[in-house]
Amino acid sequence: MELSGARWRTTIRSAHTNCVxxxxxxxxxxxxxxxxxxxxxxxxxxxxxxxxxxxxVKRH
Incomplete structure (x- = not known):
């Protein structure tokens, strides 16, 4: 799968741990x-x- 055009962003929930x-x-x-x-x-x-x-995930 071609992902070269992917714009990656850090998820809100992991902003402090920078994991995902x-x-x-x-x-x-x-x-x-x-x-x-x-x-x-x-x-x-x-x-x-x-x-x-x-x-x-948001429900839990």
Whole structure:
């Protein structure tokens, strides 16, 4: 998967620990990575799956 155009941002919840970055500017995919290992693995989700995940996390 081509992620060279990804605009990574640190998530609000990890702003102080700088752990998770999300790129949601790519068509049809949301990418997530560890900000401490930017060359490491990237998880990808469909936008719908990502929205469901975020909704559930916010509930807890």
């Amino acid at each position: 970055e999300v790129a949601d500017n790519l068509p049809g995919v949301v990418a997530v990575r560890d900000s401490k290992d930017r060359q490491g693995p990237v998880l990808t989700f469909t936008p719908q799956s990502w929205r469901c995940f975020v909704i559930r």
